[in-house]
Amino acid sequence: MPSILLIGVTGLIGSHLVLALKEKHPELPVTVLVRNKTIDTYLSETAAVKRIVHGSFDEKDKIVALAKEHDIVINVGSSWDVPLSESIVEGLKQQPEGKKRTLIHMSGTGNFVxxxxxxxxTHAEAKVWDDNNPEDMKLINPTMLNGGPDTVVLNHGKDGKTGTYIIYPSGVYGEAAGPIPAHGVIQFVYREKAKELGFVPYIGEGTAVFNSLHIKAVIPFVLQVLDLALKDATPQGSVYERCFLIGGTETKYKDIAEAFAEVLYNEGVIASPVAKSVDRKGAGEGELPMLMSSDMRFVSNRAKKLGYKNEEVSLVEYLRSKKSTK
Known part of the structure; x- marks a missing residue:
């Protein structure tokens, strides 16, 4: 019976995924790597985790050993930690020759700006990425926002010994399912930028397009990819044909900024509920200004063939239904 190593169990995606694994595949033993030592009872009793290993992403030897021991590694812990992906890959390489092994890596569509x-x-000529076009996926490289780990995973999968699958969700939002509070990265970066500037910014006219996705739409697709990996005796197609882009609503950055401004004002994080237009320099540093500057456009043709669908509320609707993003 295949064993699963789940990395990132206390994050937004991981907190939902560990419960979904219990529900969909109770027969598969799950090991988790987790720093927090206060939730062992929850993980073992509520989430039915078979084995809990305490450790951090920078403990290379521990991660190598864990990856070596498990048939399936699911990394939803970090989409930009290159050493973490390198450690996972090193462990998988140490498995016996001919053994079926799988790596499912969670990346992000921040690559596709x-x-x-x-x-x-917004610009009508902006590139529209297509996960069903291997030539588009071949353009993934370490200079992209999440491209470092992606490149490690793609290169590892090229010899066909490990079935590699990369899922690219757009800006994920929502709330954690477990006892440890966690939100999507898009919620985190907007909050931090508002605290830095004293207001919520958007760049120029704010019509550049962002794609975002509720956590509830992500988890079913991860399970679909897992089922695909379990079904295939050997990896099917090239590594680029095992990349899946999944997204939700396309929204103008101005509309997103206005919704965040209302929420963060109500929380007392900023003094005004009015979002402000700034130039690129005025938005400061970090990944959010980079994202807000340009269009993010893609289509999920390959993911849809596998069964992906999104029926969740948009980011703006979600924010306006919440009193707090803490």
Whole structure:
């Protein structure tokens, strides 16, 4: 019976995924790597985790050993930690020759931003990425937002010994399912930027397009990819044909900024509920200004063939239904 190593169990995606694994595949023994030592009872009793290993992402030897011991590694812990992915891959390489092994890696669509324009406006000529086009996926490289770990995973899978699958969700939002509070990265970066600037910014006219996705739409697709990996005796297609882009609603950054401004004002994080237009320099540093500057456009043709669908509320609807993003 295949064993699963789940990395990132206390994050937004991991907190939901560990419960979904219990529900969908109770027969598969799950090991988790977790730093927090206060939730062992929850993990063993509520989430039915078979084995709990305490440790951090920078403990290379521990991660190598765990990856070596498990048939399936699911990394939803970090989409930008290159050493973490390298440690996982090193462990998988040490498994016996001919043994079926699988790596499911959670990345992000922050890779697919058209940086030819950085004025915060939408552009009809912006590239539309297609997960069903291997030539598009071959463009993934370490200079992209999440491209470092992606490249490690893609290169590892090319010899066909490990079935590698990369899932690219758009900006994920929502709330954790477990006892440890966690929200999506898009919620985190907007909150931190508002605290830095004293207001919620958008760049220029704010018509550049962002794609975002509720956590509830992510988990079913992860299980679909897992089922695909379990079904296939050997990896099917090239590594680029095992990349899946999944997204939700396309929204203008101005609309997103206005919704965040209302929420963060109600929380007392900022003094005004009004979002402000700034130039690129005025938005400061970090990944959020980079994202807000340009369009993010893609289609999920391959993911849809596998059964992906999204029926969840948009980011703006979600924010306006909440009193707090803490």
């Amino acid at each position: 058209d940086k030819r324009w950085v004025d915060g406006a």
